[in-house]
Amino acid sequence: MNGISEPSGARWRATDPRTLVAHCAWMGAPLGSLALTAAAAGGRPDARAWITLGVLAAVCAGITGAGLVTWRRTRYRVTADSLELRSGLFTRRVRAIPLHRIRNVDLTAGPVQRLLGLTVLRAGTGGGGAGLKLEALSRPAAERLRAELLARAGSAGAPDPVLSVGDPRWLRYAPLTFWVFGGVFAAAGAVWRVLDGMGVKPWKIGFVRRAAEDFGNSALWLTIPLALLAITALGAAGAVVLYAENWARFRLEWADAATLRVRHGLFTTRAVSIERARLRGVALREPLLLRAGGGATVRAVAGGLGNREENRKRSVILPPAPRAEALRVCEGVFGAGRAGALLPHPRVALRRRVVRGLVWCVLPVGAALAVTGALFAPVLLGCAAAWAVAGTAAVGALARDAYRSLGHAVRGRHLVLRSGTFTRETVTLDRSAVLAWTFTDTPFSRRAGVVTATAAVAAGEEAYRVRDMAAAEAPRFAEAVTPGVLAEFLAV
Amino acid sequence: MTGQQIGLRPPRHRVDPRARRWWAAQAWLAVSGPALLSAAVLLALSALFFPGALPWLAPLTAVVLVLPALGYALAMPALRYRVHAWEVGEAAVYAASGWFRHKRRIAPLSRVQTVDTVRGPLQRRYGLATVTVTTASTAGDVKIAGLSDADAALLAERIGDAARRIPGDAE
Incomplete structure (x- = not known):
């Protein structure tokens, strides 16, 4: 031990005592079945039950006792150059791995451990099984230790292979996806198809028709918003369930230096491996609603993931998650940091977006309303005017947002493009x-x-557009990205 | 307001002048002919069965079907001929196409995977060919349509030569 290490770093530290509880978790099943049997027998446990209970208690005491001794003898510390673990009930062992050999530090937790707020830390050296496992740390202690180990693993050490692990709190982003409404309609469509297939006409079922009639006779100004609210709530619940099923146990990691691996799924585990050699980029995606909630998703721009459709499905390397997490993943996967300041596009791009919105959305609907209004129902004229005002305001806001999104830049060996409002x-x-x-x-x-x-690009969407660049600048930018390709064709 | 010009010069070689006739034939066969035919049928049926509709149907058909069809068939080939051009440079192949939406595509020769020459039945009548230079990305395929047979052969050969000469990383 030399003087470089800080005193606190060299102190032997204990693991979390809650691990003793975790050790007794296996008793849950026998105890539960015992309780069920007792309840079935009328609440009065018989002699057999008492014996079983006694045995269980003895085993529990034994395990807890042994666990207590083990726990008291298990100590770990981080010295200036190694991570040391002292353990053993009968045989005392001290195991040390040099910090500079640590290649990855994994944090995992089983259901019981998660319930108790415990985490298992595994420090791997990249080779075979010669790692070091710390059974029970409180989650903050584990995070701290991991950070400490990885920081000390030094420049020689590879970066943390685990890039992102799912977090139940991300569920809050689920209602901010398309599935809130799309899901409800998809489900309704599916039910309709099934009924139709069975030859049932839904509108002929008594209570459906009565409900529809009641709805028609009710105070529509109240029931329509209520119905919308109900659909939204249903959709949000559905979106949460879908998200949970699809993205539970999400884990993004470097399986080895050349393979990125994504695993997720509650009942069905979906795993996608992406070769580093075929990884051409990353796309940080922020749909409007998700963006409003401070979330984002990440897709890998990679080849070899199947056709366009499959690629879209399989290239997702981060589900809706906090934006900071998404940026971290972009950085970890591709070294793509914050977008930072991108070069803006000419101001005329804003005008083009406003005009497009007005011509393709506000004008046709407004004109249709106005013409029908003038011919048949004067009340529609008012609707047309309201539409024109509200639509113009919305188009203005969306166009400004779309214009602000536009940007492009060359960053070292990377090319950064940003666009889109929806x-x-x-x-x-x-x-x-x-x-x-x-x-x-x-x-x-x-x-x-x-x-x-x-x-x-021979990956992802194949075509990546930089919309509405200044015409004179565009070829020069392209030449800066791929030097030598356009030089001979540039206008002088 | 007039904006800045794109900072690229046009490619050096135009396509074969016969391409105009080919494009016109294509337009008549695929777009304008059917449109005019349906306009004629529509007006004939109207005249036979609903003569009362003619006063408003005739102008409507003229604006929606007849004028666009005629305009397309008459103007498109000339517009295309002004734009379509190609060039094989030192390091890249460069092609311009389109009549309304102009497209200029540049692909480095080092990324070329295949050179395909296609002659369709209509093209053969005019002695024309289409050369497609493919890269690993579908968004990077350079298509040069309306070349004379001789030009197409020459172009395919030159791109093939250049692709062989330049160390490729056709990925």
Whole structure:
């Protein structure tokens, strides 16, 4: 022991005493069945039950006693250069692994341990089984120790292979997904199809029709919002259930230096492995609702995940989760840090978004309402006016948001693109992954002096667009991304 | 307001002039012909059975079907011919296409995977061919349509040569 290590770091530390309770967890099943038998026998345990109970108590005492001794003898410490674990009931063992050999530090917890707030820490050296396992640490202590170990593992050590582990608190993002409404309609559609298949006409069932009639006769100004509220609540509950089933036990890690692995699923475990060599980038996705809730998801931009549809499903490497977690995953998977300040697009892009919203959304609906109103029902004229005002305001807000989202930049060996308002997507691509460039413009965009540049990549969505760049700048940007490809075609 | 021009010069070689006739034929066969035919049928049926509808149906058909169909068939080939061009440079192949939406695509020769030459039945009548240079990404395939047979062969050969000469990382 030399003087470099701090005194507190070299102190022997105890594991968490709650582990003694965890050791007795196995008794839950026999005790439960015993209680059930006793309850079935009329609440009066017979002699056999008493004997079993006695045996159980003795075993429990024995285990707890042994556990207590073990616990008191189990101590660990982090010295200047190694992690040491002293343990053993009859044989005393001291095990030490040099800090610089530690390649990964895993935290896991079984259901009982989770209930007790305990965590098992495994420090692995990357090779075979020669790791070190600390049975019971309180969760904060485990987090601290992991951070400490990884920090001291030094520059020689590989980064933590576990990039992200699911957290039940992420469930709060589930209602912020499309499934809130989509799920309800999908479920209703499925029920309808089943009934239809059985030859049942749902609207001929008595109570359905009565309910519909009652609904029609009720105070609509009250019942329609209530019905919407009920659908939303149902959808939110469904979304939470779907999220829980799909993303429970989520774990994203480097299985080895060359393979990224994602595992998740409650009943069905889904696992996807992505080769590092085929990982071309990451996409941070923030759908409107999720963004409003401070969440984001992450997709890998990778080849070899199947066709477009399969790729979309299998490339998700982080479910809806806090944005900070998403950024951490982007960093851990691809070294893609915060998007930071991206180069903005010309101001005319904002005008184009406003015009597009007005022409394709506000105008047609408003015109249809106004024409029908003028011809048949004057009340629709009011609706048209209200639509025009509200629609214009909404288009303005969305267009400003879409414009703010636009951005692009070259960051070292990466290319960063951001766009979208309904789903804002920040894509970080390996510059060397860009196979070809396409510049697209229409008479309108030519007049505005903007062009859409598309980077072709043999991964993910294949085409990644930088919308509405300044026309004069776009080829230079592309040349900066892939030097030498466009130089000979640049206008002088 | 007029914006800035795109910072790329057009590719050096135009496609074959006969491509205009090919595009026109395509337009008549696939778009304008059927549109005009349906307009004629519609008006004939209307004249036979609902003569009262003609006063408003005739202008409507003219605006929605006849004028766009004629405009497309007459203007599109010329517009396309002004845009379509190609060039095989030192390091990349460059092609421009489109009539309304212009598309310029540049793919480095080092990323070229295959060069396909296709002659459709209609194209053969005009002695034309389409050369498609594929890369590993579907969004990176360079398609040069309306080349003369000779140009197509030459282009395929040059791209093949260049792709062999340049150490490839066709991924």
